[in-house]
Amino acid sequence: MQNLLRTYKAGVFQALGHPTRIAIVEILRGGELSAGAIGERLGIEQANVSQHLAILRSRQIVAGRKEGNQVFYSVSNPALLKVLDIMREYFQKNLKDTVQMLGEIKAERAGR
Amino acid sequence: MQNLLRTYKAGVFQALGHPTRIAIVEILRGGELSAGAIGERLGIEQANVSQHLAILRSRQIVAGRKEGNQVFYSVSNPALLKVLDIMREYFQKNLKDTVQMLGEIKAERAGR
DNA sequence: TGATAATATTCGAAATCTCGAATATACTGA
DNA sequence: TCAGTATATTCGAGATTTCGAATATTATCA
Numbered sequence: 001m002q003n004l005l006r007t008y009k010a011g012v013f014q015a016l017g018h019p020t021r022i023a024i025v026e027i028l029r030g031g032e033l034s035a036g037a038i039g040e041r042l043g044i045e046q047a048n049v050s051q052h053l054a055i056l057r058s059r060q061i062v063a064g065r066k067e068g069n070q071v072f073y074s075v076s077n078p079a080l081l082k083v084l085d086i087m088r089e090y091f092q093k094n095l096k097d098t099v100q101m102l103g104e105i106k107a108e109r110a111g112r
Numbered sequence: 113m114q115n116l117l118r119t120y121k122a123g124v125f126q127a128l129g130h131p132t133r134i135a136i137v138e139i140l141r142g143g144e145l146s147a148g149a150i151g152e153r154l155g156i157e158q159a160n161v162s163q164h165l166a167i168l169r170s171r172q173i174v175a176g177r178k179e180g181n182q183v184f185y186s187v188s189n190p191a192l193l194k195v196l197d198i199m200r201e202y203f204q205k206n207l208k209d210t211v212q213m214l215g216e217i218k219a220e221r222a223g224r
Numbered sequence: 225t226g227a228t229a230a231t232a233t234t235c236g237a238a239a240t241c242t243c244g245a246a247t248a249t250a251c252t253g254a
Numbered sequence: 255t256c257a258g259t260a261t262a263t264t265c266g267a268g269a270t271t272t273c274g275a276a277t278a279t280t281a282t283c284a
Binding site for chain 1: 115117118119120121122123124125126127128129130131133134135138189191192194195198199201202203
Binding site for chain 3: 034035036046047049050051053054064066068069070071
């Protein structure tokens, strides 16, 4: 079914559709890191890191290698890093609009 | 802020994180289409198409060109199509797991 | 075995997303 | 101007996501 495949694709994008998970993938570009180290770098709750890692794992975006007490995570498919690179181009091309949008987001938040 | 930029990036991915919106972008690869034509091809409600288009527009994934009565949409940044191409590689590489996951999704849905 | 450390899972409340129905807006042509 | 068509927006209910707190699991080491 065309639809199921799209659901799968959407699932991958959706998994990347959270700032913390973007941060995790970006951090892992530099090489594998333990779950604890990831949480430490991002300054978020242990449980929360685990939850986000679970989502990335379930979409096979990230893989965990158990070593003794801890689990080391890495990006499981290099193609994804290529995607992020191209996205960088994309973001730069849209930079003007981006800055404007960031301003709007900030204003919107301030107004709450 | 690193964080705001990531929020922006995540927003783009999140916008792509829905099967209908993936479908819209894929359909638009073939060239611009009116909102009505998109809805017709996908077989979804008019209001719903408009809502999804609004989301894609707000993330600048898609742009609308008004012509008389109707609005013609197209993918606004070619880099995004490159991303989708690489994603295709990605999906093919993960095909085995993909098939399994599709099965799981199907089973999960059937069980509701 | 018991204590500690690292990670994962479960739970519940708040926030966000999604859909169709209803309504609004904008353009065209009689 | 009025009727009709195309698209957008608003609203509310139901589904999903997100977070921290609490708890569970697994491995290590004394």
